[in-house]
Amino acid sequence: MVSSAAEARNHRSRAHPAFYAAKAAQAGFADVLSHRLRPEGIRVISLYPPDFTDGDPLHPTWDHASRTVDDPLTARSVLDCILFAIGQPRDCFIRSFHFEQL
Numbered sequence: 001m002v003s004s005a006a007e008a009r010n011h012r013s014r015a016h017p018a019f020y021a022a023k024a025a026q027a028g029f030a031d032v033l034s035h036r037l038r039p040e041g042i043r044v045i046s047l048y049p050p051d052f053t054d055g056d057p058l059h060p061t062w063d064h065a066s067r068t069v070d071d072p073l074t075a076r077s078v079l080d081c082i083l084f085a086i087g088q089p090r091d092c093f094i095r096s097f098h099f100e101q102l
Contacts, residue, residue, distance in 0.1 A: 001078070002027045004050040014051075045085045049078050 003015075003023040027046060034044035052073035055062055065074050 001047045001049065001082075002030060004048045041090060043090070045082075047078065047081060047085075049073060049081075052078055 003019075003026075027048075030044055030046040034046070037044060050073060052075055053065075055065060055075040057075075057079075062076060065071075065076060067074060067077060
């Protein structure tokens, strides 16, 4: 999981500048890995979520958190995205997921 902080000129997060730099490097590394490993059938999927609320999957509210357009992105939403991506057939190539807050 990279972060939307890795995108150029993204300053929506209140993260430390070192976090921005580290996530940009992580995005570049994932891109190189994806390019080099794809011929061998190994997928590298990069997720670029914005800040999201951290939920506990063992807490009862995990399955009942509001997920409307007006709500902040939840950890559950990010997990659902990951499960969708890894559940796709091997011939499906997904370069990255970019989340958008409307």
